[in-house]
Structures are given as C-alpha cells and as structure tokens.
Amino acid sequence: MTMEIVVETARMLGADALIEIHSSHIDGCLYHGDSGVLFCEKLASEGARVVVPATTNVGALNLLKPDQSRLSPDQRKMAYRLMMAHEQMGCTPSWTCAPYQAGARPALHQQVAWGESNAVAFVNTVLGARTNRYGDFLDIACAITGRAPYYGLHKPENRRAKLLIDVSALPACLLREDAFFPVLGALTGRLAGETVPLIDGLPTATEDQLKSLCAGAASTGALALIHIVGITPEARDHATALGHLPPEEAVTVTPDMIRQTRDSLSLAPDGAIDSVALGSPHFSTAECRMLLSLANGKPFRVPVYICLGRHTMRALAADGTDKGLADLGVEFVTDTCVVVTPILPAEPGVMMTNSAKFAHYANGNTGHAPVFGTLKECVTSAQSGHVVRDVEVWE
Numbered sequence: 001m002t003m004e005i006v007v008e009t010a011r012m013l014g015a016d017a018l019i020e021i022h023s024s025h026i027d028g029c030l031y032h033g034d035s036g037v038l039f040c041e042k043l044a045s046e047g048a049r050v051v052v053p054a055t056t057n058v059g060a061l062n063l064l065k066p067d068q069s070r071l072s073p074d075q076r077k078m079a080y081r082l083m084m085a086h087e088q089m090g091c092t093p094s095w096t097c098a099p100y101q102a103g104a105r106p107a108l109h110q111q112v113a114w115g116e117s118n119a120v121a122f123v124n125t126v127l128g129a130r131t132n133r134y135g136d137f138l139d140i141a142c143a144i145t146g147r148a149p150y151y152g153l154h155k156p157e158n159r160r161a162k163l164l165i166d167v168s169a170l171p172a173c174l175l176r177e178d179a180f181f182p183v184l185g186a187l188t189g190r191l192a193g194e195t196v197p198l199i200d201g202l203p204t205a206t207e208d209q210l211k212s213l214c215a216g217a218a219s220t221g222a223l224a225l226i227h228i229v230g231i232t233p234e235a236r237d238h239a240t241a242l243g244h245l246p247p248e249e250a251v252t253v254t255p256d257m258i259r260q261t262r263d264s265l266s267l268a269p270d271g272a273i274d275s276v277a278l279g280s281p282h283f284s285t286a287e288c289r290m291l292l293s294l295a296n297g298k299p300f301r302v303p304v305y306i307c308l309g310r311h312t313m314r315a316l317a318a319d320g321t322d323k324g325l326a327d328l329g330v331e332f333v334t335d336t337c338v339v340v341t342p343i344l345p346a347e348p349g350v351m352m353t354n355s356a357k358f359a360h361y362a363n364g365n366t367g368h369a370p371v372f373g374t375l376k377e378c379v380t381s382a383q384s385g386h387v388v389r390d391v392e393v394w395e
Contacts, residue, residue, distance in 0.1 A: 002048065002141035009138055010149030019111050019150040024054040024143035025099050027115025028136035029086050030340055031060040031079035039137060040085035043144070049090045050143040055099040056091050057116045059083040060341040062334050063095070064310075070342040079341075089140070095335035096309030098211065098281040100127065103311070108233050111154055113142035117218035118211070118281045118357065124225040126210050128233030130154050133224045153225055159234060160243035161198035161227045164250040165191060168201030170258065175202060177393055179374035180258070181209040182356035185216025187261040189223060191251055198227040198241045205231060208284050215281050216356030259394055265359035265372035270387035273371060274349030276300070276378050277338050279307030280358040285315040291379060292324050300329035300382040303345070307337040329382075339365045352387065354378050 010018060028036060060079035062068045071079060087093050094102050097116050106112045106129035114120050114131045123129040132152040134142060142148045152158055165188060167175065174180050188197055205213070210231070217226055227235035235241035278291070283306050291306070306325070313334055316322040322332070338344050339361050344351060348367035353359055354377075359370040371387055380388040 002043065002144040003147070005138065005141040006145050006147055006149065010151070013149050013151045015149035015151040017150040018147040019154055020146060021052055021113045021142060021148050022110045023052050023104065023106055023112045024050070024139055025057060025104065025114040025116055025119050026054055026086060026091055026139050026143065027057045027134070028140055029056045029059045029083055029095070031075065031082050034078055036136065037078050037082045037085070040082060040089070040140065043140070044085045044088040048144050050140075051146040052143055053104070054091045054140075054143040055094040055102070055104045056083070056086050057119075058095055058097050058336045058340060060336060062336050064334055068333065068343055069336065070346065086140070089144070091143070094309065094311075096282050096311070097337070098284070098309065101207070101211075101282070101284055101311070102309050111148070113139060113148040115139040117224070118215035120224045121214035121218040121226060122211060124153060125214055125228065125232055126207070130159070131224070133222075159196060159225060160245070161196045161235070161241045162248045163192050163195045163197040164242075164247035165197050165199045165253060166201055166250065167199060167253045169252060170201070170255060172203070174255070174258070174394070177374070178209060178212070179354060179393065181205065182212040182216040182354070183258055183262045183265070184253075185213040186220045186265060186356040186360070187253065187257060188213070188226060189217035189219060189221025190261075192217070192221050192223050194222045196223065196225050196227065198229065198235060198238070198247065200229045200238065202228055202231065208287055211281050212356065219357045219360040262372060262394065265356055266370060267363055268350045268369035268371050270371065270389065272350065272386045273302055273352045273381055274345055274368070275302055276304045276352045276382045277307070277344065277358055277362070278305065278354060278375070278378065279333070280337055280339065280353075280355040282337070283308045283312065285312050287375070288312065288316055288325065289321055291375065292321055292328075294376050294379040295328050295383070298383050299327070301385040302382050304328070304330045304382050305333050305338050305343065306330055307333045310334050342366070344368055352378050352381055
C-alpha cells in the first residue's frame with residue numbers, strides 16, 4: 001500500500017523514477033482527525049515497519065503531562081493512539097520539530113524524505129542533505145518503502161539559486177543580533193515564495209540563528225532551501241550557488257525593510273501581554289540557559305511557555321537549569337508546542353514571542369494576537385506584564 005502511494009505520488013509530480021532515501025522525519029504525528037489515526041494504525045497492524053531511521057515530529061500531546069493540552073477525552077485518546085502507531089512502526093520517538101539538534105543530522109548530499117518545514121529547510125540549507133517538503137502520510141510511506149519520488153530538490157539542477165538577497169549593507173551589529181535572523185527569514189520567505197534564494201553578506205551565524213532563519217522563511221514562503229554564501233555547503237561562493245549564471249532577480253535589503261518585516265510580525269500594539277511563548281522551532285539547551293541568564297532571578301508575572309524536546313529537558317536537568325527556570329514561572333512543553341494544540345490561556349489574548357514562526361501562525365491557530373520581540377524583550381516584558389522594548393537593537 002505504501003509503495004502504491006509513493007509511486008502514484010511520483011506519477012502525479014511528473015517524476016520518472018524513485019530514489020533511495022537514508023532517513024525520514026515524520027510530520028504526520030499531529031492529530032488532525034480520526035482518519036489519520038486509522039490510516040497509521042492500519043499500517044502498523046499489517047506489520048509495516050520503517051526501513052530507514054525515522055524521527056517523529058511533534059504530536060498533539062505532551063506525553064509527560066497529557067492533561068496540559070485542553071483536548072476532549074476522545075481527542076486525547078486519538079492523539080495518543082496516533083503517536084503510539086508511529087512508535088509501533090519503528091519510528092524513533094523524538095517528538096521534536098528540531099530533530100537535527102537531537103542527533104538526526106543527514107550527511108552532505110544524502111537523499112532523505114523529511115516533513116516539517118523548518119527541518120526541511122535546515123537540512124537542505126545548513127547540512128546540505130536533499131529533500132523536498134514531504135507532507136503528512138507521504139513521509140511515513142517513504143520511510144516504510146525506503147523510496148521517494150525523484151523530483152524537485154532531490155535533483156541537483158533544481159537546487160540552483162535564482163534570487164539574490166544582499167544584506168551586506170546592513171549594520172554589522174544587526175547582523176549579529178539573534179532576533180535579526182527570524183526577521184530575515186520572514187522577509188526571505190516573502191521575497192522568494194517557491195524560488196531558491198541566495199543570501200549574501202552574512203559574516204557568520206550560530207546554529208540557533210540559522211534554525212530561526214530557516215523556520216521564518218519556511219513559514220512565510222513555500223521554499224525548502226536557502227543558499228547562504230559561506231555557510232551552505234553548496235554556496236561556497238556566488239558562482240557555485242547560482243550555477244554560474246546571473247541571478248534572475250536581486251534585492252538589496254535595507255534597515256527599513258527589516259524594521260517593516262519585524263513590525264509585520266506583530267498583530268497587537270505594545271501594551272499588556274497575557275503570555276510569552278518560546279521555542280518554535282524547539283528551544284535548544286543554549287537558548288534555555290540564555291533565558292535563565294537574562295531573567296537574573298526575577299520571576300515572571302505572566303505565563304512563559306518554553307517548547308522543547310526531551311533531549312533538551314534531559315540536558316537542563318543535568319545542571320539544574322530546569323529548576324531555575326521553573327522557579328521563575330516557566331511552564332515546559334515537551335513533545336508538542338502551544339501553536340498546534342490548545343495550551344495557551346483559553347481566553348484569547350496577546351502572546352509575545354521571539355519566533356517568526358510562532359508569530360506567523362499564532363493568531364490563525366490559537367486566536368492569540370502575537371507581539372514579536374527579542375528574547376531579552378520577551379524576558380523583561382514577562383517580568384513586567386507589558387511590552388518593554390530595547391530600541392537600540394534595531395537602530
């Protein structure tokens with residue numbers, strides 16, 4: 001059955017062959033209705049097992065604290081069944097949207113079939129593996145068959161950049177700021193759409209910064225690959241990334257464009273906030289420790305939700321960071337996130353975040369109006385109960 005799904009999909013996409021894959025990241029673990037549960041349980045009951053390493057994306061439940069999600073008893077039961085069906089099929093129960101920070105890191109040029117838009121963009125952009133954006137249930141079919149349609153970004157000729165985005169004119173201090181990267185990502189996604197872009201002018205970036213950039217771009221655009229000169233393995237220089245052809249379009253990014261994009265990520269005016277949500281993609285150990293440092297022992301006056309993977313929770317527990325954050329009022333959300341299952345306060349309000357992805361999806365998915373800010377702004381705002389700005393960052 002799964003081979004029929006893969007082959008028919010390949011036919012519809014115009015692929016003339018299938019390709020062997022080395023791994024998969026399964027995005028179909030999130031409960032959207034009973035049909036998805038029954039489909040995966042049918043596979044599991046018939047003995048289907050993944051034949052390549054396959055990690056799981058977030059589900060609808062925090063399995064360590066199932067009642068954290070305000071789902072009905074029946075919805076909670078079905079969400080649990082869906083997650084367990086993937087475990088039965090041999091998937092690694094990672095339950096994170098950042099599996100590349102939990103040890104799943106495809107090698108350069110490896111063909112993989114990954115779901116979850118930020119993870120797809122990251123493995124293409126940062127690791128140099130090759131995948132398209134695989135949707136729910138096609139991803140598990142690829143993992144079971146070990147095959148994927150040979151089209152799109154699996155093919156070298158389709159990975160050439162066509163849009164040049166030049167950020168070299170921006171102030172050097174801004175290019176080092178963590179909050180710049182999700183904003184640049186959101187701008188890149190809007191400019192590129194489905195086109196493969198090339199970003200030039202970033203002197204360096206941490207993995208967490210690249211994670212935020214990829215997530216923002218994959219949320220506002222349909223892209224799955226960003227070439228970054230000097231960072232992306234296929235973009236050691238302009239000529240290589242562009243396939244030795246001139247760009248079809250070039251955009252020089254100005255400070256005004258960055259500020260306008262930043263402002264567009266907020267749907268509520270600065271004022272009182274009802275919560276802070278962090279961790280889309282899931283927060284890393286370094287980001288959690290930075291949050292604890294910025295808080296400097298001062299507790300939060302509104303709920304602060306940190307979405308993170310179990311691998312990060314284990315690291316935080318090892319040095320007591322988890323207790324330090326909990327004492328401040330942090331609520332940890334593992335295995336899922338607050339934008340895909342009802343965890344935020346039931347009454348819609350204002351949610352502050354440093355994530356372009358959270359800002360993009362929050363209102364439509366939760367009814368909460370987002371306010372975007374730096375991590376430092378999120379911390380000081382949570383401590384005061386209203387938005388506190390650090391204007392120097394953007395000037």
